[in-house]
Amino acid sequence: MPQLKRRIGTIEALFYGLGVIVGAGIYVLIAPAAGFAGNAVWLSFLLAAALATFTGLGYAELGSMFPKAAAEYVYIRRAYKSHLFAFMLGWLIIFTGMVSISAVSLGFTGYFADLFGVTEETARYFVPLISAGLIALMAFVNFLGIKETSRLNIIMTSVVIIGLLIIIFLAFGSGRIGTVDYFEMPNGLQGVFLAASLIFFAYLGFEEIVNVAEETKHPRRVMPKAIILAVIISTALYVLTSISVVSLLGWLNLAESHAPLADAAAVVLGHNGELLLSGIALLATASTVLGLILVVSRMIWGMSREGALPKFLSHIHARSTPAAAIVAVAVGSMAFVFLGDIEHVASVTSAGALIIFLNVNLALIWLRYTRPDMHRPFRVPLNIGKYPLVAGMGVFVSMLMLFQFDLRILWVAAVVVAAGVVMFLVYKRKDYTIFNQVRRLFKEIKIGAER
DSSP: OOOOOOOBOHHHHHHHHHHHHSSHIIIIIHHHHHHHHGGGHHHHHHHHHHHHHHHHHHHHHHHHHOOOSSHHHHHHHHHHOOHHHHHHHHHHHHHHHHHHHHHHHHHHHHHHHHHHTOOHHHHHHHHHHHHHHHHHHHHHHHHHOHHHHHHHHHHHHHHHHHHHHHHHHHHHHTTOTTSSOTTOOTTHHHHHHHHHHHHHHHHTTGGGGGGGGGGBSSHHHHHHHHHHHHHHHHHHHHHHHHHHHHHHHOHHHHHTOSSHHHHHHHHHHTHHHHHHHHHHHHHHHHHHHHHHHHHHHHHHHHHHHTTSSOGGGGOOOTTSSOHHHHHHHHHHHHHHGGGOOHHHHHHHHHHHHHHHHHHHHHHHHHHHHHSTTSOOSSOOSOEETTEEHHHHHHHHHHHHHHTTSOHHHHHHHHHHHHHHHHHHHHHHTTOOHHHHHHHHHHHHHHHHHHO
């Protein structure tokens, strides 16, 4: 039976992280974030980076201990020996992953409309179609194979990073750096924290690297290196870009922009600059969708292999890709594109991610005391005895940022977790009626294709 194959190295793993991180967050969410934080939006990026750093180091240690697909599910199950708790977290990861894909695809349509001159009224009717088309295309690339996906991802991510460097160069080269008050906070520190909770969506991706561990050569060594480098590079790019954009536009104009980086480039380069950055932004959002489909499908595949999801989802195609899981991710993600509000969708995703990070950091602390002698190729620095200070800070900052969300967002996350508990209880009671129907349909499609 075909299996996943180890075909990617440090550079490919790093670019998977960067491909998800450096995308929709900076190209789309910097505008609403500026509405909260003003010119101090760069400070919000630093606050979000702090949590990414704390949790990224935790993922690096756990990833070196358990280099498996469905990484977070494995961490929680190994730490607490609880199938239910691990399933709840895995379920939340799958949900937030699908919602993230939808949110990013919605950001894609904004730049698509700007690039091709589609009016806002007309774009409203095409948003679901364009978003679904992007998801379907990136899912097909994932189906072709890990090498094909990796090569396309490296190309697109490189162009995306060049786009950010262009904005930074324009701001510094035009002499506009220093022309605004970078500590202007229209809503005070509360606005900076609110923006950080939204911007945190822009950093999601470093943790996804661990889910390609079973397709990575020497994962115990590569995983920590790729995670740490991804956080460092993305933080430097984000802070410099946010300072540059507010210097070019000012926070008031930035907050009202539907294509913020394109509008920033237009200040110096005119319409040509706007077209250039709009085109790059399309690649930015597409590369994020590509990477998210890859890692969420591996989460589904890994949980299915562990017996936590229906077995047909662990099917590996002859191209060594988890075909059934990829289809499940694509279909599930398309269902969310009709929500149509990227800011709201991103908030739900960020809240879910913070719950996940809170539990991953707690699992790291727990394993330090319950499995102290276990081999750790990478160990989080700054420890007091067995206690990892970095993981403790990750827990604290995760809880602090969760309190920044509207109560309705947290209720959505709670409902998602509750739905996961119900699904787990039904599945474990062997009430396979629905699952068997889906599995039979999948087998019929497979047999028909072979004929």
